[in-house]
Amino acid sequence: MRLLRSCSLVLLVASATACSRKVLPPVPESTTPPPLRLEFQPPEDSVLTETVKSSLQRRGAPGSQEAVLTTVTRFTPEQGGWLLTQRVTQARYSRDGTPVETLVDDVLTRFDLRVRLAADGAYVRVVEPEGALAALDAVAPPGQDVTPLEAFFAPDALESRTRGEWAVKYGGLYGRTLAPGQHSYVVGTVPLGGHEVTYLLERTFHGTGPTEQGEAMVFTLRCLEAPGEGASQELHEALLLAGNPQLTPGVECEGEQLLGRGRFLPVRRGLTLKATLDGETWTWATQSALESLRAPEEERR
Known part of the structure; x- marks a missing residue:
């Protein structure tokens, strides 16, 4: 009885208080996610295995081409920054679905690409880029003209x-705070149909989402036409940083990119680009996906 009376008393006091005071409505919670800061924190205790695919197709013409690579990447702290070491464990090239053996595949699987990065992920330079030509010399058959490949793997070109x-x-992307709907810009190039296609890529942040590799930052990708006078300062700065290149007219592209939130993980990226050159429409597509994240000793097994 004592407990029941206590409860009744509490209800009576609450009712009296409600009658004597004006009840304020609850403050609605904000539906806008807070900004997120993306920091460059590579997994120095693990190696990243990725599958990278690229394809090239000319509309109305046979001869579709596809290249598939498996890469293994490791980050090592060095000189106040990072040393990225990447090797290609498998390389396959095909035309119309038929495998084709090329010297390019042989070079890629014999040459370890090493890139120096700043602490915040900014690109610095390739370490010993002449190693690619050394690998080409090791696999090129005697007497075969490899001049085009020498130009492709030359230190400056690499x-x-x-x-x-x-x-x-x-x-x-790294070292900055991102809010949903925020844009960033970069200029890219890709060789198509005997031309160097230059495009302006817009990356839009949309928030985060779950993946097999944990929570990831989600971005959409698309190509823009040359900006007008009313374009944002950030867009003009991206063009200035690239040397104010002449953009190839009529380039269209779209795609998506997912990056790990807590540390640097290239979870997934896909981009499809179309360009009309000399009356012919070319479609270039590239996809990459993180297949595994393993300790170094596990990767060597």
């Missing part, structure tokens, strides 16, 4: 290509 690929994938 440096420029690696710098550009890193910028397109990760440039301007």
Whole structure:
């Protein structure tokens, strides 16, 4: 009885208080997610295994091409920054679904790419880029003309290509605070149909989502036309950083990129680009996916 009376008394006091005071409505909670800061924290205790696919198709013409690589990447703290070491364990090239053996595959599987990065993930340079030509010399048959491949794997060409690929994938993302709907911009290039296609890529942050590798930051990708006078300052700065190049007219692209939130994990990325050159429409697509994250001793098994 004593407990029941106590409860009744509490209800009576609550009722009296409600009658004598004006009840304020609850303050609605904000539905806008808070900004997130993306820091460059590579998994120095693990190696990343990725599958990278790229394809090339000319509309209305036979001869679709596809390349598939398996890469293993490791990050090592060095000189106040990071040393990225990446090797290709498998390389396959096919035309119309038929495998084709190329010297490029042989070079890629014999040459370890090493890239120096700053502490915040900013690109610095390739370490000993001449190693690619040394690998080419080791696999090229005697007497075969490999001049085009020598130009492709030349130190300056390898440096420029690696710098550009890193910028397109990760440039301007790390060390900054991101809010949903926020844009960032970068200029990319890709060789198509005997031309160097230059495009302006817009990356839009949409928040986070669950993946097999944990929570990931979600971005959509698309290509933009040359900006007008009313374009944002950030967009103009991206063009200025790239040297204000002439953008290839009519380029279209779309895709998605997922990056690990807690540490650097390239969870997934896909981009499909279309360009009309000399009256012919080319479609280039690239996809990459993180297959595994393992300790170094597990990867060597």
